[in-house]
Structures are given as C-alpha cells and as structure tokens.
Amino acid sequence: MITIDLDSPEPLFNQLINQIKLAIQKGLLKPSDPLPSIRKLSSELDLNAKTVTKAFRLLERDKVIETKGYRGTFVHPDALQNLSSDIHEWLDDQLQETINKLRDAGATDSEIRIAFKKALSTQTN
Known part of the structure; x- marks a missing residue:
C-alpha cells in the first residue's frame, strides 16, 4: 500500500509520512491498526531504517501513530483529527x-x- 519514489526530489521520510497519512485519510488504516515494524518496513520499501525511524518519530510527535513499547506501533486513536497537525x-x-x-x-x-x-x-x- 505504501510506495516510495526514489527519484522524487521529496525526501524519502516525507514521502513515507504522506503515504501513511493518506492511508489513514482514505480509511485503509484505522485507529489502533498495527503498523509494520521499522525493520520490516525499511526492508519492504528498501529504505534505510533511520529514514523509517525519522518518519515514525515525526508521526508520533504529531499523534498520528503511537508506539506501545515492545507491542509495536499503531495508528493513534485520534489520528484522523491530527492529520492536519502542522x-x-x-x-x-x-x-x-x-x-x-x-x-x-x-x-x-x-x-x-x-x-x-x-x-x-x-x-x-
């Protein structure tokens, strides 16, 4: 569901943020849905784990996703309201x-x- 354009001038982490936000906006990802681990997502998208980590940190800062320790990362319950956080x-x-x-x-x-x-x-x- 997430595609990254390696030739785009837009930073990779920003593409990932926008793709996750779009999936939430379209209802493809719903509150409390689990997200792949950083390791798995970076492998699937052929991205450096630091790039995925940066995207996840920014999404978590804006309360679009939340990390629950070793249980994983999930779509935040208030993600839809927080998508426009700027x-x-x-x-x-x-x-x-x-x-x-x-x-x-x-x-x-x-x-x-x-x-x-x-x-x-x-x-x-």
Whole structure:
C-alpha cells in the first residue's frame, strides 16, 4: 500500500509520512491498526531504517501513530483529527512571538540572528 519514489526530489521520510497519512485519510488504516515494524518496513520499501525511524518519530510527535513499547506501533486513536497537525505553522508563530519580544526589548535583528545561530549550534540533551 505504501510506495516510495526514489527519484522524487521529496525526501524519502516525507514521502513515507504522506503515504501513511493518506492511508489513514482514505480509511485503509484505522485507529489502533498495527503498523509494520521499522525493520520490516525499511526492508519492504528498501529504505534505510533511520529514514523509517525519522518518519515514525515525526508521526508520533504529531499523534498520528503511537508506539506501545515492545507491542509495536499503531495508528493513534485520534489520528484522523491530527492529520492536519502542522509543526511548521506552530514554529513560525512561536518564532515570530519571540522575535517581537526581543525587538520590544531593544534587540536589533542582527543581534537576534547572532543569538539564534549560537543557540542552534549549542548541543543540548
């Protein structure tokens, strides 16, 4: 049911995310349906396991799928409502709010860029 176009300019993990979301939207995958393991899916699609892992993590973050320990990965009960979750829109809003606060405090755009670049380059765990 999932097909990946290796020649497409769209990143492989993004293709996988979109394919899973489409299957949920069309009702081919329903809430609580099991998904193949990362190992099995990467083998079937001839993808690196890290690519599948990245897709699964992003889908889990958006509550489209859920991992239940050793029992496996399943379609989230609220997957249909969460399909339109857009982290990019949220990030834009959060960044704009923060930038506005920094500007109101008197920081210049140049200072904000330097601080942002420094913050991104700092490793945190």
